Amino acid sequence: MTGRETNNPIGVICAGLExxxxxRGQIIYIRTPADGDQCWMRVSLARWSRFLGAIKTGAFIPQxxxxxxxxxIGDLTHVGIxxxxxxxxxxxxxxxxxxxxxxxxxFDHLTEG
Numbered sequence: 001m002t003g004r005e006t007n008n009p010i011g012v013i014c015a016g017l018e019x020x021x022x023x024r025g026q027i028i029y030i031r032t033p034a035d036g037d038q039c040w041m042r043v044s045l046a047r048w049s050r051f052l053g054a055i056k057t058g059a060f061i062p063q064x065x066x067x068x069x070x071x072x073i074g075d076l077t078h079v080g081i082x083x084x085x086x087x088x089x090x091x092x093x094x095x096x097x098x099x100x101x102x103x104x105x106x107f108d109h110l111t112e113g
Contacts, residue, residue, distance in 0.1 A: 016098030
């Protein structure tokens with residue numbers, strides 16, 4: 001996957017990781033494309049906004065082991081009936097593509113303030 005931002009018909013931004021915004025609950029859903037319809041991580045808009053800010057300044061460093069990258073920012077894992085993961089595991093290329101789009105402002109419309 002490239003670092004180019006694209007939107008699919010159901011509103012998921014595909015930019016390395018797949019990101020979907022639910023305006024009703026101000027919730028961001030994130031997953032790696034390799035997971036299909038499984039393994040969404042649910043993040044509050046406030047946490048997502050801080051996460052993007054940290055990526056832009058280089059302050060966020062994910063856990064890395066070989067080519068595996070773990071992003072653990074999910075803060076809404078136990079809200080509601082359905083349980084969500086607090087992390088997403090992806091590969092280095094997918095993470096790098098996501099960071100490139102984040103640093104270029106590709107997700108700025110999905111932040112607070």
